[in-house]
Amino acid sequence: MLGLPKGEVFLIPWTNKWEKEFIxxxxxxxxxxxxxxxxxxxxxxxxxxxxxxxxxxDIAVELKDFEDGDKCRTPLEELGYSYKGTRVLPDRHYFTKGDPRTHQIHMYQSGNRYLLEQLFFRDYLRENETARNQYEKLKQELISASQGNKHKYAQDKTDFVKAILNRKNI
Incomplete structure (x- = not known):
């Protein structure tokens, strides 16, 4: 399954179809x-x-020049993406696709701190089974506690994410 209806938040088990879809x-x-x-x-x-x-x-696009994000708008709209601007999330051009939403593009200047944090966090959980299992458990608990409030769900994960990011000086 791919797609999250607006205003909902739920988890499904990992599938290798996600990697294929990304490719x-x-x-x-x-x-x-x-x-x-x-x-x-x-x-x-x-x-x-x-x-x-x-x-x-979630897709991170690393740009040579942040201003090139504006040049990417029309070609990505031709692929079904909607441009949400640079003010939704810090230091990035943000795009979504689908209804329900199936893809998100976070477009960063190469070397951007938020991009480096995303990559470090992903790689850390890929390599550390204990941390991955802790994160899985936390996410399951937060889904129940947030009662579908995606902003509360995201905010409540922050302390865990920051603790992982503090393991490496980015």
């Missing part, structure tokens, strides 16, 4: 905006094997 989408993006891209990364929980996740593929 397809990455190729489509590279064909449209490749000249602006340094790299395309699969981020978020769908990028971490054996971790339950909201069924949305």
């Amino acid at each position: 397809v989408e990455k190729e489509r993006m590279q064909n449209k905006i490749g000249k602006y891209i340094v790299a395309v990364h699969h981020i978020g929980s769908t990028a971490i094997k054996n971790l339950s996740a909201k069924p949305i593929i």
Whole structure:
């Protein structure tokens, strides 16, 4: 299953279909905006094997120049993305796709702190089974406690994420 209806928050077990979906989408993006891209990364929980996740593929696009994000808007809209601007989340161009939402693009300047944090957190959980299991348990508990409030769910994960990020000086 892929897609999270607006206003809902739930988790489903990890599936290798998410990685396949990312690869397809990455190729489509590279064909449209490749000249602006340094790299395309699969981020978020769908990028971490054996971790339950909201069924949305999170994609980090690393740009040569942050201003190139404006040039990517029309080509990505041709792929079904909606541009949400640079004020929704810090230091990034943000795009969503689908109704229900199936994909999100976080477009960063190469070397951006938030990009580096995303990659470090993903890689840490990929390599550390104990931390991955703790995060899984926390997410399951927060889903119940948040009663579908996606903002509360996201905020309540913050302390865990910060504790992992503090293990490496980014």
